[in-house]
Amino acid sequence: xxxxxxxxxxxxxxxxxxxxxxxxxxxxxxxxxxxxxxxxxxxxxxxxxxxxxxxxxxxxxxxxxxxxxxxxxxxxxxxxxxxxxxxxxxxxxxxxxxxxxxxxxxxxxxxxxxxxxxx
Amino acid sequence: xxxxxxxxxxxxxxxxxxxxxxxxxxxxxxxxxxxxxxxxxxxxxxxxxxxxxxxxxxxxxxxxxxxxxxxxxxxxxxxxxxxxxxxxxxxxxxxxxxxxxxxxxxxxxxxxxxxxxxx
Numbered sequence: 001x002x003x004x005x006x007x008x009x010x011x012x013x014x015x016x017x018x019x020x021x022x023x024x025x026x027x028x029x030x031x032x033x034x035x036x037x038x039x040x041x042x043x044x045x046x047x048x049x050x051x052x053x054x055x056x057x058x059x060x061x062x063x064x065x066x067x068x069x070x071x072x073x074x075x076x077x078x079x080x081x082x083x084x085x086x087x088x089x090x091x092x093x094x095x096x097x098x099x100x101x102x103x104x105x106x107x108x109x110x111x112x113x114x115x116x117x118x119x
Numbered sequence: 120x121x122x123x124x125x126x127x128x129x130x131x132x133x134x135x136x137x138x139x140x141x142x143x144x145x146x147x148x149x150x151x152x153x154x155x156x157x158x159x160x161x162x163x164x165x166x167x168x169x170x171x172x173x174x175x176x177x178x179x180x181x182x183x184x185x186x187x188x189x190x191x192x193x194x195x196x197x198x199x200x201x202x203x204x205x206x207x208x209x210x211x212x213x214x215x216x217x218x219x220x221x222x223x224x225x226x227x228x229x230x231x232x233x234x235x236x237x238x
Contacts, residue, residue: 010151032129041158
């Protein structure tokens with residue numbers, strides 16, 4: 001891992017910790033969901049060991065809701081436990097449903113990845 | 120893996136075969152290099168078991184040079200062994216060097232990922 005670099009290996013994303021706004025570790029990235037045509041990472045599928053009582057063990061969150069923080073050597077997010085509890089229902093095919101995608105991005109206040117330009 | 124879907128899991132990209140223009144398997148994707156800010160996959164790092172005598176065991180190639188082909192259940196590329204042999208020299212830090220990136224994308228006739236819009 002080269003924390004000061006602009007790029008990151010997919011192998012270093014998977015398993016990397018995610019911290020809340022205060023810097024407390026809340027979970028990690030299990031894998032990513034990639035849009036094949038644009039090559040853009042659409043979602044990080046997060047596993048939350050730290051948040052108890054969630055309905056799912058894994059949650060897809062928009063990539064745009066995560067920021068790599070070199071001081072943490074991990075990702076930082078403003079997503080809260082309550083947001084996860086209230087997230088739009090999802091299944092394994094959720095990301096094929098643009099309606100679900102719009103609801104989910106709005107829920108997490110993330111930019112729609114399919115409308116983002118180059119950077 | 121859901122081959123007809125628009126999206127793919129990073130876990131399904133890694134280890135997925137790559138075929139040449141004729142559909143012959145030439146190698147596989149080892150991992151991806153992701154631009155942290157845009158969330159765009161910049162390079163697939165390919166391992167080539169089929170091409171003998173290459174100088175490296177792994178080659179970074181622009182994501183744009185690969186197309187997922189549902190009939191192959193893998194990626195198809197027009198990249199040739201000769202192109203790999205003649206690829207701009209690279210090191211582990213090559214993707215931090217925009218000059219190398221420009222040369223490499225030009226070499227493989229791929230669009231610059233940093234100039235690509237949404238799809």
